[in-house]
Amino acid sequence: MLLIGVIASVIGVLICLQIDWFPTEGSTQSEEIDTLYDVLLIVSVPIFVLVMTIAIYSVFAFRAKPGDKGDGAHIHGNTKLEIVWVTIPFMIVSALAIYGWVVLDDIEAKKPNELVVNVTGEQFTWSFDYPDEKVKSNELVLPVDRPVHFEIHAKDVLHSFWVPAFRMKQDAVPGITTNTRVTPNKEGTYEVVCAELCGIGHATMRQQVRVISSAEFDKWVKDRSEGGAAPEEGESPMAAGRQIFTSAGCNACHTLADANANAQVGPDLDELPDVAATREKGTSAEDYVQESIVDPDALVVKGFPAGTMPKNFADQLTPEEIDTLVQYLLGESKTEKSK
Amino acid sequence: MAVALRRFTGPGWYRALLGTLLAAAFALGLVVLLRELYGYDPIVDWDAIVTVMLIAAPLGFLVGIGCFDYWFYWASGKPTRPEDHSGHGAYSWRDYFRVNTDHKVIGIQYIVTTVFFFFFGGLLAMLMRAELAAPGSQFVDPNTFNGLFSVHASLMIFLFIIPVFAGIANYVLPLMIGAPDMAFPRLNALSYWMLPLAGIMMTASFFAPGGSFATGWTAYAPLSTDTPLGQTFFTLGVQFAGASSIATALNFLVTIITMRAPGMTFWRMPLLVWANFTTSLLVVIATPFIAGSQFFVLFDRALHTDFFQPGAGGDVIMYQHVFWFYSHPAVYIMMLPGFGIISEVISTNARKPVFGYRMMAFSLMAIVVLGFTVWAHHMFVSGMHSWLRVPMMITTMLIAVPTGIKIFSWLATLWRGVIHLTTPMLFALGFITMFTLGGISGIVLAVVPVDIHVSDTYFVVAHIHYVLFGGSVFTIFAGIYHWFPKMTGRMYDERLGKLHFWLSFIFFNLTFGPMHFVGVDGMPRRVADYADQFATLNAIISASSFIFGLSMLIWLYNMISSWRHGPKAAANPWRAHTIEWQVSSPPPVFNFDKVPTVVGGPYEYGIPGAQHAVFDDKKPVPAATKPVVAHE
Numbered sequence: 001m002l003l004i005g006v007i008a009s010v011i012g013v014l015i016c017l018q019i020d021w022f023p024t025e026g027s028t029q030s031e032e033i034d035t036l037y038d039v040l041l042i043v044s045v046p047i048f049v050l051v052m053t054i055a056i057y058s059v060f061a062f063r064a065k066p067g068d069k070g071d072g073a074h075i076h077g078n079t080k081l082e083i084v085w086v087t088i089p090f091m092i093v094s095a096l097a098i099y100g101w102v103v104l105d106d107i108e109a110k111k112p113n114e115l116v117v118n119v120t121g122e123q124f125t126w127s128f129d130y131p132d133e134k135v136k137s138n139e140l141v142l143p144v145d146r147p148v149h150f151e152i153h154a155k156d157v158l159h160s161f162w163v164p165a166f167r168m169k170q171d172a173v174p175g176i177t178t179n180t181r182v183t184p185n186k187e188g189t190y191e192v193v194c195a196e197l198c199g200i201g202h203a204t205m206r207q208q209v210r211v212i213s214s215a216e217f218d219k220w221v222k223d224r225s226e227g228g229a230a231p232e233e234g235e236s237p238m239a240a241g242r243q244i245f246t247s248a249g250c251n252a253c254h255t256l257a258d259a260n261a262n263a264q265v266g267p268d269l270d271e272l273p274d275v276a277a278t279r280e281k282g283t284s285a286e287d288y289v290q291e292s293i294v295d296p297d298a299l300v301v302k303g304f305p306a307g308t309m310p311k312n313f314a315d316q317l318t319p320e321e322i323d324t325l326v327q328y329l330l331g332e333s334k335t336e337k338s339k
Numbered sequence: 340m341a342v343a344l345r346r347f348t349g350p351g352w353y354r355a356l357l358g359t360l361l362a363a364a365f366a367l368g369l370v371v372l373l374r375e376l377y378g379y380d381p382i383v384d385w386d387a388i389v390t391v392m393l394i395a396a397p398l399g400f401l402v403g404i405g406c407f408d409y410w411f412y413w414a415s416g417k418p419t420r421p422e423d424h425s426g427h428g429a430y431s432w433r434d435y436f437r438v439n440t441d442h443k444v445i446g447i448q449y450i451v452t453t454v455f456f457f458f459f460g461g462l463l464a465m466l467m468r469a470e471l472a473a474p475g476s477q478f479v480d481p482n483t484f485n486g487l488f489s490v491h492a493s494l495m496i497f498l499f500i501i502p503v504f505a506g507i508a509n510y511v512l513p514l515m516i517g518a519p520d521m522a523f524p525r526l527n528a529l530s531y532w533m534l535p536l537a538g539i540m541m542t543a544s545f546f547a548p549g550g551s552f553a554t555g556w557t558a559y560a561p562l563s564t565d566t567p568l569g570q571t572f573f574t575l576g577v578q579f580a581g582a583s584s585i586a587t588a589l590n591f592l593v594t595i596i597t598m599r600a601p602g603m604t605f606w607r608m609p610l611l612v613w614a615n616f617t618t619s620l621l622v623v624i625a626t627p628f629i630a631g632s633q634f635f636v637l638f639d640r641a642l643h644t645d646f647f648q649p650g651a652g653g654d655v656i657m658y659q660h661v662f663w664f665y666s667h668p669a670v671y672i673m674m675l676p677g678f679g680i681i682s683e684v685i686s687t688n689a690r691k692p693v694f695g696y697r698m699m700a701f702s703l704m705a706i707v708v709l710g711f712t713v714w715a716h717h718m719f720v721s722g723m724h725s726w727l728r729v730p731m732m733i734t735t736m737l738i739a740v741p742t743g744i745k746i747f748s749w750l751a752t753l754w755r756g757v758i759h760l761t762t763p764m765l766f767a768l769g770f771i772t773m774f775t776l777g778g779i780s781g782i783v784l785a786v787v788p789v790d791i792h793v794s795d796t797y798f799v800v801a802h803i804h805y806v807l808f809g810g811s812v813f814t815i816f817a818g819i820y821h822w823f824p825k826m827t828g829r830m831y832d833e834r835l836g837k838l839h840f841w842l843s844f845i846f847f848n849l850t851f852g853p854m855h856f857v858g859v860d861g862m863p864r865r866v867a868d869y870a871d872q873f874a875t876l877n878a879i880i881s882a883s884s885f886i887f888g889l890s891m892l893i894w895l896y897n898m899i900s901s902w903r904h905g906p907k908a909a910a911n912p913w914r915a916h917t918i919e920w921q922v923s924s925p926p927p928v929f930n931f932d933k934v935p936t937v938v939g940g941p942y943e944y945g946i947p948g949a950q951h952a953v954f955d956d957k958k959p960v961p962a963a964t965k966p967v968v969a970h971e
Contacts, residue, residue, distance in 0.1 A: 023861045033788050037859075040786065044779045051746060051775045055768060058753035062689070063760065069914075072691035072756035074945030081751070082695050082744070089743040093736035093782065100786035101729050107788055108725075152722075157562040158655065160720060160795060164861030167792040169720045173656060174561060175649020178722035191870065195720075195795040195863045197555050199562060200481045203866035262475045262868070 124201030241328020350405020358403025449506025517600025614679025677814030689756030762836030773809025798858025
């Protein structure tokens with residue numbers, strides 16, 4: 001039985017370690033957490049196998065023969081055995097707790113040359129503010145290999161700032177500032193996810209974080225602080241609009257086929273080109289859409305609650321970006337229609 | 340005319356209807372009058388009226404159906420009817436639909452009511468899984484979806500797992516300790532009747548304007564203080580379920596302490612009694628905290644206080660501390676009675692004494708004490724004081740020690756037994772497997788750095804379903820099958836029982852196992868929509884969950900058809916030693932025609948002729964002269 005148990009444990013551990021459990025490792029923190037998780041797996045599997053081996057062996061070895069009315073052995077306990085199964089689990093969990101503590105101290109340690117980013121969660125979007133660089137953005141952009149200190153705020157209810165690729169998560173709490181530290185170490189685009197139930201748009205409160213080289217980051221900061229980047233050469237206005245739509249978090253609440261968005265918190269924007277011109281008397285389609293972005297409560301579409309859409313897009317986006325977005329929203333679906 | 344009038348003056352459903360309507364009218368009048376006096380606009384504010392109605396109408400119902408009649412007689416100085424026992428026992432199905440003071444009737448009332456809500460809650464889960472079968476939006480809008488999982492969890496926790504254990508113990512525990520009934524039969528009846536009210540309230544929230552409560556069963560502020568009226572149905576429903584729970588726990592404590600049969604020392608009590616003793620301690624200490632947290636939410640909503648409003652000095656994280664100070668011990672409230680059931684089932688079906696009986700009882704006590712020191716492990720990413728995390732991690736992991744004692748002791752009980760694989764035994768073995776997995780994923784969650792990543796993901800969903808379904812609900816199935824012959828006087832269908840076990844065991848794992856993977860891979864919980872990368876596993880989960888749900892219908896059919904047509908059960912079909920099996924199935928109205936005297940331990944299997952209790956034909960031993968030590 002011992003042999004079977006050992007073999008099963010080894011096989012179990014190997015299988016568990018073969019499973020691709022985690023998303024991309026995008027930060028130094030993620031490497032330590034993944035290793036810790038693997039260690040927990042290696043410790044857990046033999047314990048589970050032990051329990052299963054004894055249970056299954058007992059069922060086969062001690063199963064009553066048909067018609068057997070007898071009783072089992074009259075055993076009330078065994079003090080030595082009981083001391084063993086108090087002491088060994090105690091030592092195992094103590095060791096794991098100490099290991100966990102060490103890792104915790106390590107991943108949260110303050111590091112030199114930190115980039116400070118203010119994160120603000122609100123129903124149902126994230127916005128980011130780089131106080132030292134004096135840049136505001138709806139898209140999180142980080143330089144690779146530089147430690148980041150996030151200071152996290154919430155405007156309305158609880159949210160939770162989570163980048164699965166970084167492994168770090170921290171609730172955004174109204175009234176206080178919470179914080180977390182991450183050192184991204186791999187360039188790429190990852191998801192920012194809200195992990196704390198925050199209302200009807202919670203499921204689609206997803207945005208993106210771009211981790212780029214520090215040279216690109218410096219350029220991005222420079223472009224932003226000079227009043228926004230003009231659409232890059234060769235980039236179509238359509239692509240630029242789609243980029244703004246996604247990075248500003250519009251997809252968290254609205255449906256738009258072209259941008260792969262299917263949320264239902266706010267009005268369906270696939271229908272916008274058909275109704276924009278006539279929705280508000282005396283206002284052109286462009287003006288109506290522009291007004292709806294910067295002052296969403298001026299006219300709320302019937303069937304939707306007022307006060308749901310953030311009112312700060314005028315601060316978050318440059319006028320040029322808003323223009324691009326308006327053209328995108330009005331133009332995109334027309335092309336969709338004509339298909 | 341006089342007959343018709345008496346229908347409305349005597350206790351019963353007519354007067355209950357009248358009481359409900361009168362109380363609702365009173366609520367309407369009170370709110371309108373007060374708003375008029377204060378000059379508020381508008382005078383008729385339905386949110387306020389419904390809130391007061393939800394407090395008043397249930398009380399009107401309880402008075403009408405007759406929960407308070409005896410106490411009113413007594414309080415008003417009228418002659419109380421000395422024990423005429425008219426409210427005791429069930430002689431037709433109608434007796435289950437009135438205020439009944441018989442613990443066996445109340446036990447059945449509890450179990451049937453809670454199983455109803457179990458199926459309703461399960462149906463909500465099926466709708467959820469239908470929506471989640473593919474990314475994007477299928478059947479329901481996000482608000483309805485948030486309502487589905489909120490009501491699902493609330494019903495399963497407050498209307499199924501916690502009270503069904505109270506129901507099983509209500510039936511079995513007085514019999515087990517040789518008592519004629521619970522200590523406070525009228526309080527027992529009141530406890531039961533508060534329960535369906537709580538369930539109806541939570542279910543009815545779907546009809547509220549703005550939809551049902553949609554903030555999860557955790558109802559975190561300030562989301563819960565700022566949502567439509569449906570939230571109030573949860574806030575107040577919890578109060579009735581909680582009051583019911585507290586009153587029953589007090590009843591169990593007093594019953595266990597004062598009403599044990601002669602010779603039943605604490606160290607001769609079956610472990611189910613120990614389990615309910617410790618659970619009741621948890622309930623009376625912890626449950627007032629959730630009542631408090633929900634009252635604060637109610638005040639913030641209805642009276643515009645600022646307990647959780649950060650702009651006005653309120654404290655958002657405070658809510659979570661108070662909530663989890665109940666809701667973590669609540670996990671043990673939902674588990675310890677199951678531990679008791681498993682000890683009975685395994686010992687009986689392995690024909691062996693429970694290994695390490697005293698350590699089993701001590702480990703229950705250890706879990707009670709430790710259970711109050713771990714609440715903040717639900718809050719590792721909440722933004723609370725960061726130093727609190729490491730101590731809470733350590734205490735949480737230490738709970739693995741007493742829990743491990745229990746698992747290993749059950750395994751040792753199997754060792755060298757004579758194992759009968761009856762349906763309850765299969766569920767007990769399934770429980771050991773699933774609960775060990777749930778315990779291990781609990782250790783993983785307790786380690787702070789890992790929890791930072793997997794907190795609020797499907798990994799947590801997987802963990803709690805392994806603990807609460809593979810754990811608690813499997814013990815509930817084991818218990819209901821085990822005592823079915825005692826409760827109904829009939830045997831269930833063993834073949835259907837085994838089919839139910841294997842289908843639910845396999846599809847339980849296929850439903851909740853893959854949730855570990857999607858959780859670690861980055862899928863948050865409580866979402867109606869998810870990233871495309873999780874689509875395959877979610878489709879598998881949904882498909883499995885439907886078969887898993889259907890397997891529950893086999894159980895339902897087995898229970899109903901066996902109750903009606905099953906073969907008659909003997910008094911002691913399992914040849915068990917505990918006292919409830921020494922009386923007829925079902926037991927006599929007052930349990931014992933002869934008072935039992937306990938003469939030994941409850942699990943003396945393996946000693947020919949060993950008895951736990953004897954029924955003395957000649958003279959019942961007076962309770963006052965309990966022999967402290969009887970001959971072993």
